[in-house]
Amino acid sequence: MTFTKRVVGKTQLKIPTLGFGGAPLGGLLEAVDSEETLATLGDALSSGMTYVDTAPFYGFGKSEHVVGNELRGKDYVLSTKVGRLLKPGLPADPAGMGWPDPLPFHPEYDYGYDGIMRSFEDSLQRLGLDRIDILYVHDIGEVTHGSDNKAHFNALMTGGYRALDELRTAGLIKAIGLGVNEADVCSAALNHGQWDVFLLAGRYTLLEQDPLDDLLPQCVANNVSIVVGGPYNSGILVGGDTWNYGAAPDEIVNKVRQLKNICSSFGVPLPAAALQFPLGHECVASVIPGLRSRKELTQTLQWASHTIPDEFWQALRDQNLLHGDAPTPPKNPFKLG
Template sequence: MTYFDTAPWYGFGRSERVIGDMLRGTDYVLSDKVGRLLRPGAVENPMDFGMINPLPFNVVYDYSYDGVMRAFEDNLQRLGVDRIDILLAHDIGAFQHGDANDGHFRDLATGGYRAMDELRRSGSVSAIGLGVNENQVCMDALGIGDWDVFLLAGRCTLLEQTPLDALFPACAAAGTSIICGGPFNSGILVGRDMWNYAQAPADVVEKARALSAEADAFSIPLPAAALQFPLGHDIVSSVIPGPRSKEEFTQILDWFATPIPDAFWAALKAKGLIAETAPVPQSG
């Protein structure tokens, strides 16, 4: 396993420090993100942001040319490495910013993209893209530049296949691949009650239970199917589930190696639990 993903947002810099210490001197592929700058000064309640024992920083959003260049240099310093392979504009979009996104996207379109493209053309990074949670901002981004990859979290899963009709065909036409983040939809597909980073609503819980019942009927773990499902689509190059511990990581490796019979996917389609048009992995 050689591909790793991090961001300044994760632990307010702590993730980058840990990842850098782990990867330094090894043969790796690393994606890191821009769009947030870290400023000195600890936030009052880090758990409000889901952060456990973060570094003493707070976040300032900046998708401008200067902001992206500064973030890239800061990332390298925190990592302590001389190479980031894939540079992603992080959490651009209305899902994160609401009405303020118009200004942030304008900054990306008029400056941030130019910075990322310069870093790619100079060889400082090998690929550029977005790291986001929504389809629409990816569609919007295709209109402002040439992107190599979108890290799209939570949208191509057993619970949701919304990119199939418009986004994935548009990405295929543009030559943009997909890294699928959040294949467990924040935990609902591994038995927890979280979906999209919040408490799962009743309809999502009901669908997850229906998927689980079908997996039980085929004697397979639902998380194994959830982990492998996105890779059925040719445009998806990788799936990154985000384990929280060594034990979860080991479990994920087991799930990834679990055989899933073709009849399982056919049953999900027959019962309307996944889209009829959804590509699925082939056994063997």
């Protein structure tokens, strides 16, 4: 299969509109079958999903190992992340951090110059690859760090950014950005340096469109792309009951119920609408759901190929289920062929 490709920011890099989120390869929230995850990634690459995102944090190195083993010798676009270094020894409760069966390491935050450089080199070693295309600064922001974020953000902007810019200028990476679950820190970063792309998880979805008020117009003005992670809002838009990795509040449950009702009336699977919606915005370069099995991959490709009529999106507007400024996607935005 082939997918439409979009340019990343001001770079020459193009990525397919449907990519592969690698957090489940590290065993996010549940242990994984390593043979199944490897087969899933292999089938995804064969299906045209040649943009793969991973991170040292995912399974404390496990996801990077899986990704590297499958990408080696193949055509790919790869992003990984910096901001955490892996040190030997498991933490007291890795499952409480989201990883019930990780490799025997623990993460330590480091957003400074030396930390970014070491993280990049360590990732190349874990991946067993000689090329990484995009580096995202992982989980910078108040949601993760609370009152400590000011110090981490300062370390990034006074040291870490310089490391990223040097790697980009030297041609060792093609693009730099943030990989986060919150929009505000992306807006703040735009005041410090030249960024290419933000991986924004769960914040610009069929369920949430607040970035249309600030971040997305700022990205248009600065020619910065968005990669949308977590298009299903951690499960609730794909039949689960979790939102932001926790129990969904009543207002979210009620909105999802309304979305389901309209989907049913048009014969549109809710996950198909969730997957396709972000591609209506000019900033969005790719949507990268996390996949842990070949069954999930097959479902995703079916949802990506489902034709959604324009009347469906209008019905959502009529029920005030979309932000007033939300652009909607064309029919078949992934253009599978």
